[in-house]
Amino acid sequence: MADYLLFATERYALPILRPLADALHAAGHTAHAWFADGAAASTLPAPVRMLAPGREGLRAAVALQPRAVFSAANWVPPFVAGAKVQLFHGFNVEKREDARGHFRVRGLFDLYCTQGPATTAPFRALAEQAGHFAVVETGWPKLDPLFGDDDGGAAKWRRLAGRRQTVLFASTFTERLSAAPHLLEAIAAQIASGERYWLLTLHPKCAPELFERYRALTGANATFVETEDLISAQRAADVLVADTTSVVSEFVVQRKPVVTFRNRAPKPHMIDFDDPAALAAQLEQAFAPSPELQAAIDAYADAIHPYRDGRSSQRVIAATEDLLAGRLGRLRRKPWSSLLRGLQIRRELGYWGRGA
Known part of the structure; x- marks a missing residue:
């Protein structure tokens, strides 16, 4: 042709x-x-x-x-x-x-x-x-x-999670906007507890030392996801933790909650916070979204990408x-x-x- x-x-x-x-x-x-x-x-x-x-x-x-x-x-x-x-x-x-x-x-x-x-x-x-x-x-x-047949990637992450809720963490490479350096310890504590399963990913342009530190968190309660597998990870995750990365918008298109750390332009569909010590509380809110929050998520998804076919x-x-x-x-x-x-x-x- x-x-x-x-x-x-x-x-x-x-x-x-x-x-x-x-x-x-x-x-x-x-x-x-x-x-x-x-x-x-x-x-x-x-x-x-x-x-x-x-x-x-x-x-x-x-x-x-x-x-x-x-x-x-x-x-x-x-x-x-x-x-x-x-x-x-x-x-x-x-x-x-x-x-x-x-x-x-x-x-x-x-x-x-x-x-x-x-x-x-x-x-x-x-x-x-x-x-x-x-x-x-x-x-x-x-x-x-994200809306087609599962290629097996998402199913793989779900098997690793078992019956646990799954959290995806993603961060931008822009240093002044990146949550990765600030949330490392809080995420490490969450992973150590084993209460939830974590999928970790970073923008390919992030500093090599950040990659090393986040890869070091992998084990029974977490795995590191490469850029090429990000869509499968988004399908598998129940909640996203991020910053001002565009992954926030990609994730919301699924009508799922997002927790954002110091987002540059926070919106009603986000659960935005600025204290790393508050991560656990924000996650609890995300896993039980209010009707008002879910309505904001749905409206934003329709505005940025209404196509689900x-x-x-x-x-x-x-x-x-x-x-x-x-x-x-x-x-x-x-x-x-x-x-x-x-x-x-x-x-x-x-x-x-x-x-x-």
Whole structure:
């Protein structure tokens, strides 16, 4: 059928791209992948065709002339052929101001596939102003496995937990927002008690010493979860403990409670606290949520990602085809700033050959 290119710059993009690759394969298409920067050594399983990292793979990506490039990063090589489709690498968790954060438009993409009403409306307003990109609400491919058939991962964690309640801990890498250094002792005490089973994970960019300290907590009452297995861990867990990581939003989509430590922008659906000694009390509240808290959780989930059918990847493909067929309207030329950004990307990648 057709060739498509998957693009990533960090390991955490792999769970976003894999469901899309599976959907492309099921539709008879071929998915190729070229990864740069922090994802350069990463791979997706067959039938994805991995291109070599570095310039060799980039030259192959250019020669491929894909029908579309799906990016789970903030940028995409503009000189590779095909429609440039933004998938996002996380939810809007308000780590930064809108102009610098989730709603920053860099002039590189033709289509933004938004996750839900909370992000669709702002991007559509930006599209009306700019005119050089389209916006379609599709849901997020990363969450397809959250609502599909269990691949066995979640069942594995549940077997380890036995009859105990299960808590997932996740933390952002942003030092000023990270709960990991502050909650280590409180979590260690919870794990030692054995009352509940803990799944522990950290953002891949967290400091190596934090990884060592959290991995040291594993045993009969806890296990460490790698980034690629995070969705299975979210399915298995009953409650999440986190900070300002976008995992909070991913978890809430399941309509499950979250406990947040010093969240930058706490909301009614969160149980936010600032004293590590209060962790145990917050967990008790999370495992017995009030009707008001559950209603806030449900409302937030509907706003950020109302799709629970596990078919967001198929909607992304359909939206891309609509774009290519002209059914999303005629787009204006990209701004001059995008040409300058394209030159910067060429310089950063060390590629000056011919492209799209």
